[in-house]
Amino acid sequence: MPARMCHARAIVLVMGCASLALAVSVPAQATGHHPAPRHNNGIERAVLPKGDGWAAAEGSTTGGAAATPDHIYTVSNRAELVAAFEDAGDAPKIIRIDGTVHGNSDADGTPIGCEEYESDGYTLDKYLAAYDPATWGREEVPSGPMEDARLASAKLQKAAVNVYVPSNTTLIGVGRDATVVGASLQIQDVSNVIVRNIAFEDTYDCFPQWDPTDGDTGHWNSEYDNLVVYGSDHVWVDHNTFSDGDHPDADQPRYFDELYQQHDGLFDIVKGADLVTASWNVLKDHDKTMLIGNSDGAGDTDRGKLRVTLHHNLFKDLNERAPRVRFGQVDSYNNHFVATRGSVYGYSYGIGAESRLVAEHNAFTLAGEFDQAKILKKWSESSLTAADNYVNGRRTDLVAVHNAGVPEEQLTEGAGWTPALRTGVVHPLLVPLLVDLKAGVGRIPGA
Template identity: 45%
Template sequence: MTSSRPDNVFHVSTWQEFRTALGGGGNAARTNTEPRIIYVHGELNAFEAADGTMTTCATFEEETGFSQAAYIEAFDPYGPWGWKDPEGELVDLQAAAANAQALQTQQHIGSNKTIIGVGDDARIVGANLRIRDADNVIVRNLTVSDSTDCFPEWDPGDTASGNWNSRYDNISVWTSTHVWIDHNTLDSGDLPPDALASVYGRPYEVHDGLLDITHSSDLVTVSYNRFEPHDKTMLIGSSDGRTADRGTLRVTLHHNKWTDIGQRAPRVRYGQVDLYNNYYVQTGPYDWYSYYWGVGRESALYAENNYIQLDPANDASTIIAKWGGVAMTEIGTRVNGKKVSALDAYNAANPTDTIGDDAGWTPQYRLKVDPTMSVPAQVELRAGAGTLR
């Protein structure tokens, strides 16, 4: 690691150099508020240990005496264990193994940090970048890939068929303000949804979100990013029960591209979200698609001039899903080139559970809203890592 100004400008090319530039691992970086600019060169792999050796999921199992294979065998709902929540020593050991992984691959980003990828090949692989309790953070021009959780947890009560759930997003924004996520590419690496194994008849999901904004974060802008094939892409708002989120979660999303994603683009609770000039693309039929815009509890989603390319297998009524919300504003949507109201389509398909057409606010702070038909070309040209202009 080199620094042209040792007090605040760093050029890094390894995971350990990156962590050091941010103030260290664990809470040391989380509480570090010194202004720092960090330039990332090439690929940083979060599984690379401080001594340069590569850890693996097996490393964390060996450190703790845990076996994910034993966990899977023990809690098979179709075996003697049945449809009960996992419990006992294996659950405790799994928590220890998960903590060992977090110490290696999870990196906090504190206040007053700017992280910029250099050129078109800067990437961080295998990490959960967590912007937590921070103010004034910028992340630009990076590919952030594959935040694999080595130890997914089985939840038999999550849907009628159960689900495997993971701990890590590629980027998490928690209790943070004034955050700008710009010109990045976020993906699932070698494990997009169609590459996942099936365990207990359910996808063995090793990822959570690509970019989640939760826990009363506020004043966040997400611009000119690419979200590559993934299931749960972006959650805004922690849970229905977190009423502390009221009055926060003011988020702007513009000129992002979402390709072959399953859901949450975004799903909103409580937040006042400005969603304009985004481009959604389905390159063909795929079985993990559910919806794009989730209207959750006390949400205020304002969607304007977004372009959606749906596969013929999907109807415009699927664009919106209702998760306890009562209203949103939608203006200027185009679906496959045609003017279409996704909200009208949803309400026509769900006449006993409709959504109102007024989010209760109007965005004030935009430089420009582009015509919907110009969105695909603009986003293709300018969105993602390596396209800074």
């Protein structure tokens, strides 16, 4: 359906025109994991509204809305979360997170430290001594006993951190403070998943790899994203908050004169994933934020897929990849991009191999130290549509500003398609107020 555009007359029009999540008043029942939980007034059975982005195409996204009472779970630790996924299988299920779930934890849910995974004699001090460029050099990647020990240790952590979400699932936070810390939710090779009302924090890698051949000076490379959609379709990610929590990379030490980076992405959509809507989320305080398509060489897998809608999300104080797009037919509208004074800002939209990005009706609030020409970053020869975007309150032609400011990276206009699956499009001048007020965990109406 054609998009509807609201005009900036009054806040009441914003609230009336905004497409907020629908709720069906069907009481959910617990299965006995815990005493009677707090209720979310029926939002557990909400489905993606009709026409709300790519996840509404070619069918619908209903998650676990049809769950029977025996497939409704309330969990408060990793073991309970995994058990609920395994118990229900692919049957429709509603899984409510009540409190904080730690990925790095023991069987009772008590958080554990990185030392609990150390194997085969690994310690960071020994690793640093083995691969110090002063003795190892910079021509070869690490190998030998201490790299093998790092890999063995990393394998143990991976088994704890990665948690796999099955098909026909609604995963939803209870109340306003549901949190997943240090776990990587994997929506891999499944269909029909809804994730709402959860704070995803600090999915950190205990065992980053040193690669002296990465770039001119070498880099520390880490694993794990807070949330990954991998080879899956019909996924709705709504009203969540993604960040590094209390463990930002900026606070980490430097080894071999490079930042010891323990985080990868916040939320990636990769490897043939398709029909995804991400709405009303907050992604903040991070470096590598969101990939849509993870490789220039994945055309056989990704062409015709990676259809993603991003709307009414807050992207705040992010260095890059908000998102970086390869192959995807991506519609990004009514998002608010913020870079505050003193933060690190590289770019917002990365234009990658065969990408077809439409970026319209967005708002950018950038501190004066940042160059507006760098909102867009050209990685490969691809075209995009970028219309009716506002930077610091002024309508701005992002492509023209980029081409004038970065003459060696000329972009061409015209993504070659027109989005039709949009709801509640508002004037970009109203986006900062609306998104900052309504996006993120704890802000679903009725939660």
